[in-house]
Amino acid sequence: MKLLSLNPGRLGSQKGLTIGEIVVFILIAAISYLTLIKVFDFANAKALESEMRTVMTNLALNRMEIIRSKSFDENSTPTWSTSLGPDAGESTESLFDDIDDYDGLVETNVDGYTGFTRRCRVFYINRTVNVEDSVGVVTDLKRIVVTVYSSSDQPVEVNSLMSSRYNVLSY
Numbered sequence: 001m002k003l004l005s006l007n008p009g010r011l012g013s014q015k016g017l018t019i020g021e022i023v024v025f026i027l028i029a030a031i032s033y034l035t036l037i038k039v040f041d042f043a044n045a046k047a048l049e050s051e052m053r054t055v056m057t058n059l060a061l062n063r064m065e066i067i068r069s070k071s072f073d074e075n076s077t078p079t080w081s082t083s084l085g086p087d088a089g090e091s092t093e094s095l096f097d098d099i100d101d102y103d104g105l106v107e108t109n110v111d112g113y114t115g116f117t118r119r120c121r122v123f124y125i126n127r128t129v130n131v132e133d134s135v136g137v138v139t140d141l142k143r144i145v146v147t148v149y150s151s152s153d154q155p156v157e158v159n160s161l162m163s164s165r166y167n168v169l170s171y
């Protein structure tokens with residue numbers, strides 16, 4: 001019975017790698033390594049970008065939640081304010097008590113996040129005319145826009161509409 005057959009002639013004829021083969025191997029290994037590095041860099045950049053978007057969205061939503069907890073207007077009954085923004089004596093944010101007090105508020109390095117800026121706009125809209133922009137006159141509906149900017153990403157914008165009677169739409 002023949003279990004194993006070695007061919008000494010063949011073994012004896014094997015040679016080491018040539019310089020050319022070694023160079024090709026090193027080139028392939030280097031290219032593979034560089035490709036892997038690029039893939040990891042891309043994945044890291046995407047993860048960082050996703051994290052940034054999450055932080056920016058949360059910063060915008062946090063501010064929106066605070067604004068929406070306030071009264072529709074400084075006046076508790078019509079007519080509503082013709083001048084938007086903080087009212088007399090409301091010199092700091094802690095004194096804001098209606099949603100349009102936040103109009104024009106700009107915060108830098110928001111909540112300790114260096115390079116992040118948050119801007120608020122509040123204005124009257126008329127749904128039958130233009131839901132996107134100010135109509136320039138007093139209505140029963142205000143639009144709140146909170147935008148968060150960072151130095152390295154597209155801005156994140158959160159919008160909400162509030163009516164004088166109840167919240168009618170948020171998106």
Ligand SMILES: [Ca+2]
Nearest residue numbers: 087097098101
């Ligand atoms: Ca106020």
Ligand SMILES: [Ca+2]
Nearest residue numbers: 085087100101
């Ligand atoms: Ca106000």
